[in-house]
Amino acid sequence: MKINGIRIAALLIVVTFPGGGVAFAAPGPAVIRLDYATYNPVSLVLKDKGWAEADLGKDGIKVEWTLSEGSNRALAFLNSNSIDFGSTAGAAALVSRSNGNPIYGIYIYSKPEWTALVTLPGSGISRIQDLKGKKVAATIGTDPYIFLIRSLDTVGLGLSDIELVPLQHGDGANALVRKQVDAWAGLDPHMARVQVEDGATLFYRNPEFNTYGVLNVRKEFADKYPAYVDRVISLYEKAKGYARDHRPELIAILAREGQVKPEIAKIQIDQRTDLSVSTPGDAFRGTIAAAAQVLLKGGQIRPDVDVDAVIRDYIRPGFAEVALGGK
Amino acid sequence: MTLKSVLLGVLLPVLILLVWETGSRLRWWQPNILPGPGDIAQYMVESVRDGSLLKNIGATVSRLAVGFLLGLGAGLIFGSVTGFSRLISHLVDPFIQGMRAIPSIAWAPLFLIWLGIGEASKVALIALGVFFPIYLNLVAGFHGVDRKLIEVGRVHGLGSLALISRIILPAALPAFLTGVRGGLGLGWMFVVAAELLGASRGLGFLLDYGQNISRPEITLSSILLFAILGKLTDALVVALQRRVLSWQDTLGVAR
Numbered sequence: 001m002k003i004n005g006i007r008i009a010a011l012l013i014v015v016t017f018p019g020g021g022v023a024f025a026a027p028g029p030a031v032i033r034l035d036y037a038t039y040n041p042v043s044l045v046l047k048d049k050g051w052a053e054a055d056l057g058k059d060g061i062k063v064e065w066t067l068s069e070g071s072n073r074a075l076a077f078l079n080s081n082s083i084d085f086g087s088t089a090g091a092a093a094l095v096s097r098s099n100g101n102p103i104y105g106i107y108i109y110s111k112p113e114w115t116a117l118v119t120l121p122g123s124g125i126s127r128i129q130d131l132k133g134k135k136v137a138a139t140i141g142t143d144p145y146i147f148l149i150r151s152l153d154t155v156g157l158g159l160s161d162i163e164l165v166p167l168q169h170g171d172g173a174n175a176l177v178r179k180q181v182d183a184w185a186g187l188d189p190h191m192a193r194v195q196v197e198d199g200a201t202l203f204y205r206n207p208e209f210n211t212y213g214v215l216n217v218r219k220e221f222a223d224k225y226p227a228y229v230d231r232v233i234s235l236y237e238k239a240k241g242y243a244r245d246h247r248p249e250l251i252a253i254l255a256r257e258g259q260v261k262p263e264i265a266k267i268q269i270d271q272r273t274d275l276s277v278s279t280p281g282d283a284f285r286g287t288i289a290a291a292a293q294v295l296l297k298g299g300q301i302r303p304d305v306d307v308d309a310v311i312r313d314y315i316r317p318g319f320a321e322v323a324l325g326g327k
Numbered sequence: 328m329t330l331k332s333v334l335l336g337v338l339l340p341v342l343i344l345l346v347w348e349t350g351s352r353l354r355w356w357q358p359n360i361l362p363g364p365g366d367i368a369q370y371m372v373e374s375v376r377d378g379s380l381l382k383n384i385g386a387t388v389s390r391l392a393v394g395f396l397l398g399l400g401a402g403l404i405f406g407s408v409t410g411f412s413r414l415i416s417h418l419v420d421p422f423i424q425g426m427r428a429i430p431s432i433a434w435a436p437l438f439l440i441w442l443g444i445g446e447a448s449k450v451a452l453i454a455l456g457v458f459f460p461i462y463l464n465l466v467a468g469f470h471g472v473d474r475k476l477i478e479v480g481r482v483h484g485l486g487s488l489a490l491i492s493r494i495i496l497p498a499a500l501p502a503f504l505t506g507v508r509g510g511l512g513l514g515w516m517f518v519v520a521a522e523l524l525g526a527s528r529g530l531g532f533l534l535d536y537g538q539n540i541s542r543p544e545i546t547l548s549s550i551l552l553f554a555i556l557g558k559l560t561d562a563l564v565v566a567l568q569r570r571v572l573s574w575q576d577t578l579g580v581a582r
Contacts, residue, residue, distance in 0.1 A: 072538075072539040072540075075539075075541055076538050076539070076541070079359055079360070079541050079543075080360065081360075095540055095541075096540065096541035099359075099540060099541040099542045100358060100359040100541065100542075101359055101541040102357070102359060135444070137525070139539070140535075140536055140539040140540065141539030141540045141541075142539075163527055164527045165444055165525045165527055166525055166526070166527065166532065166535065166536070166539075167444075167525045171525070175444055175525070178440070178443075180439075180443045180444040180445075181444065300540070
């Protein structure tokens, strides 16, 4: 029975992890699977320039790209072993990690103010308290959702005081514009779009409640190919440096990938995206720990979870420290 | 049903549960991909305790009930009218048959625009799913009434109303109930589709919720409840069929 179990487990590993079977012979994976997202402009630059393909191709490694429409999607992809590296918000990844998704947070791709509470003029909503009993769209398992919970908490409200309408980010923006919901916990570039095109207003902003854009890796990948985690971080850092130095081009790439006008992409890049941080350090740790306190209170993180231990295990600055040489 | 047939029917699910739990305990696979029955039970207990499970089941069942009744009503009306009137049948039936070719889920985005994100669009989608099987079976039932039966009725001097109530309706009833059963099955399918469109509660909401926060045991609980509730409502219809059609002199194997 024991032997059978091990055999089946071995078979499952070979079946579920492509490339796993040849790991003994070759030092690297056959494929590295990255995601790209309009809330992660650095990923768009990296994909656009083809640097990952060029660099990893030297080792005979193929690169596959998958679109993530939100942290919830990226986390589901990571959990199901559909991608190796995924872009999420810090707090969203923490919730997922606390529920058993085996991932590490290894790199900060941006420190954005990408979410806020959004409404249309004439909705009668001008402060958080006004949301009581109203329909509010948000994507569960993402930073805007967590932002909404924390915002409500500041005025002593919770999710049960509003009617949450779970919609993916882009659909939430459309629902707001069609007046199917009263407010929306937004995400750029959709948020900048409804601001410019529909006159939507951000009635509650709080940059401190945005929990960083973090690149995650599957534990299993990181344990098996640590050197390639460093390589991917180096590639990301190259793309980020390019993004910092070529703002107009970054805006053009985002406008193209996000299918928004350049002036909309410009708002996201120029006003709300800080590309100066790369290593997940104390500030990042503090931010997600603060989010975790409210999520514990609201039941989004289960009460039996040891949050400090999960955060310690989740954040792995070592990879970025090696790859970036202490930058 | 005999004891033996019950035992036989339960054998496979129990075997699957055993292997599933054993595999989970022995970590044949990762719990973040496939949690064990124990995890699912734990979530169910948790969510029954805090009342959220009952709220979600209630939301789904009430949506389904309203949608089903609307679909049933529409199916009855359109089916009867086209079943009885040749003119209206020629006029309406080709159109409805054409509409049937559209997968009902394809209507979802349009319903969202027309009816908004609230209950109306969800109920309408379910009603649409329920409507077609009921309509089609009812029409087929009416058209399939044996002409000889009607002749016999005429010979016995029945008027039009008596013909309808004593012969045509009973003869079309089996087909109609088959439609009801199919409609209910489709109703369950469409309630899932409807609840994936921005529902804040319901079993379909749980399905998505579990995925979005990386708790597959919630998704699995939802699937399990769909199976149980679907089977229960189907059993109700079958019981109704048995009762109403007890006059039928058939082998009864098909049911």
